[in-house]
Amino acid sequence: MLEIKVLGVGCTNCVNLEKLCREVVAENNIEANIQKVTDFKEIAGFGVMSTPGLVINGTVVISGKLPTKSTLIHWIMNALAEEETK
Amino acid sequence: MKNKSLIPFILLPVWFVLYNYLQPITDYFVDSFLGMEKGSHLTESIRFFIFEVPKVMLLLTLIVFVVGIIRSYFSPERTRKILGGKKLFVGNVLASLLGIVTPFCSCSAIPLFLGFVESGVPLGVTFSFLIAAPMINEVALVLLFGLFGWKTALLYMSTGLIIAIISGYIIGRLKLERYVEEWVYQVKAGRLDVEEEKNPFSERITAGTGAVKEIVSKVWIYVVIGIGVGAGIHGYVPENFMAGLMGKSAWWSVPVAVIIGIPMYSNAAGIIPIVQALLEKGASLGTVLAFMMSVIGLSLPETIILRKVLKLRLIFTFVGIVAMGIIIVGYIFNFIF
Numbered sequence: 001m002l003e004i005k006v007l008g009v010g011c012t013n014c015v016n017l018e019k020l021c022r023e024v025v026a027e028n029n030i031e032a033n034i035q036k037v038t039d040f041k042e043i044a045g046f047g048v049m050s051t052p053g054l055v056i057n058g059t060v061v062i063s064g065k066l067p068t069k070s071t072l073i074h075w076i077m078n079a080l081a082e083e084e085t086k
Numbered sequence: 087m088k089n090k091s092l093i094p095f096i097l098l099p100v101w102f103v104l105y106n107y108l109q110p111i112t113d114y115f116v117d118s119f120l121g122m123e124k125g126s127h128l129t130e131s132i133r134f135f136i137f138e139v140p141k142v143m144l145l146l147t148l149i150v151f152v153v154g155i156i157r158s159y160f161s162p163e164r165t166r167k168i169l170g171g172k173k174l175f176v177g178n179v180l181a182s183l184l185g186i187v188t189p190f191c192s193c194s195a196i197p198l199f200l201g202f203v204e205s206g207v208p209l210g211v212t213f214s215f216l217i218a219a220p221m222i223n224e225v226a227l228v229l230l231f232g233l234f235g236w237k238t239a240l241l242y243m244s245t246g247l248i249i250a251i252i253s254g255y256i257i258g259r260l261k262l263e264r265y266v267e268e269w270v271y272q273v274k275a276g277r278l279d280v281e282e283e284k285n286p287f288s289e290r291i292t293a294g295t296g297a298v299k300e301i302v303s304k305v306w307i308y309v310v311i312g313i314g315v316g317a318g319i320h321g322y323v324p325e326n327f328m329a330g331l332m333g334k335s336a337w338w339s340v341p342v343a344v345i346i347g348i349p350m351y352s353n354a355a356g357i358i359p360i361v362q363a364l365l366e367k368g369a370s371l372g373t374v375l376a377f378m379m380s381v382i383g384l385s386l387p388e389t390i391i392l393r394k395v396l397k398l399r400l401i402f403t404f405v406g407i408v409a410m411g412i413i414i415v416g417y418i419f420n421f422i423f
Contacts, residue, residue, distance in 0.1 A: 011193035041269070045273070048201075049163060049198045050197065051193060063163075064194075065189075
């Protein structure tokens with residue numbers, strides 16, 4: 001099961017990123033736990049200084065901008081493949 | 087992908103033709119096509135509107151595109167690395183300059199503040215960044231350039247920089263670290279080592295077009311409304327109407343403009359066209375500039391966000407110092423011009 005965290009407080013792109021994640025996960029029938037992180041301490045803990053940030057299974061994959069859908073799918077698929085090899 | 091990134095370059099000549107022939111096209115449309123009577127209030131308001139909206143939108147698109155490309159070379163992480171451990175003054179100058187080019191949104195002011203402070207960027211230097219980043223932005227510069235000319239745009243940028251440098255320096259010298267909320271210093275900020283990706287240039291162009299889509303779609307409505315109000319003032323408000331209120335003779339107008347400007351939160355796109363029309367009716371440049379800086383640079387929502395990491399005393403000091411700086415700039419300009 002993927003752990004996906006969307007880091008961000010209220011900005012439009014943060015909302016869009018969460019939507020995009022849910023969309024990708026639903027469309028590809030992926031089991032994932034999508035969480036929105038709004039606590040500044042936790043966001044800073046990831047080293048992210050500009051929101052939105054995206055963390056998949058503990059790794060920050062992007063900060064400060066919205067990825068394209070295809071890039072997001074690519075990251076999620078990579079994380080899935082990594083999980084399987086474990 | 088590759089072909090897509092060529093589109094902006096094909097559009098560039100179209101842009102230049104449109105921009106250069108905008109005045110004759112507007113005149114033809116208003117005088118011949120609509121057949122309106124020259125010189126009447128309504129005609130001149132409409133002419134102003136029909137000319138200014140496409141002009142500003144054209145400028146906005148081009149500049150936001152270019153700035154989007156420039157910004158793809160900078161990131162808050164990189165800026166933090168450059169600023170870490172820098173001494174006061176040199177740090178303030180660097181931070182203010184980087185504030186112009188680093189992508190910044192007031193919604194991520196807090197994570198940025200935490201990241202800076204935690205990695206050893208001095209408080210005063212951090213403030214220089216936080217003052218310059220919102221105040222000197224591409225939208226404001228485009229509108230100033232488009233509606234007032236390059237001299238005013240340059241003046242705005244350089245005085246904005248000076249205010250950011252000096253205010254940050256003063257805040258640094260005052261040693262106000264104890265007025266930062268305690269928890270800030272306990273945060274263990276992670277170190278995000280963003281791989282310095284070797285972006286192909288085509289991807290930077292995509293970043294540019296992305297910025298255009300994002301910013302223009304957000305800002306166009308303010309441009310239209312702002313220019314609409316400006317057009318009304320342009321056509322209907324008598325000459326010199328503002329002279330008594332916002333003119334040079336009214337010494338109190340500068341501080342009043344700044345104080346009114348602080349709680350006002352409008353993006354540059356909405357406020358500048360209105361301000362331009364006021365200038366035309368006798369308001370003085372210094373007062374107008376001070377008003378604009380105050381509206382754009384000191385915003386209530388941002389100070390409320392900053393309250394999460396700063397104690398009230400530091401917030402007031404910050405707003406007070408910046409407001410003083412803006413007032414001084416206003417008086418200097420009223421005195422010179």
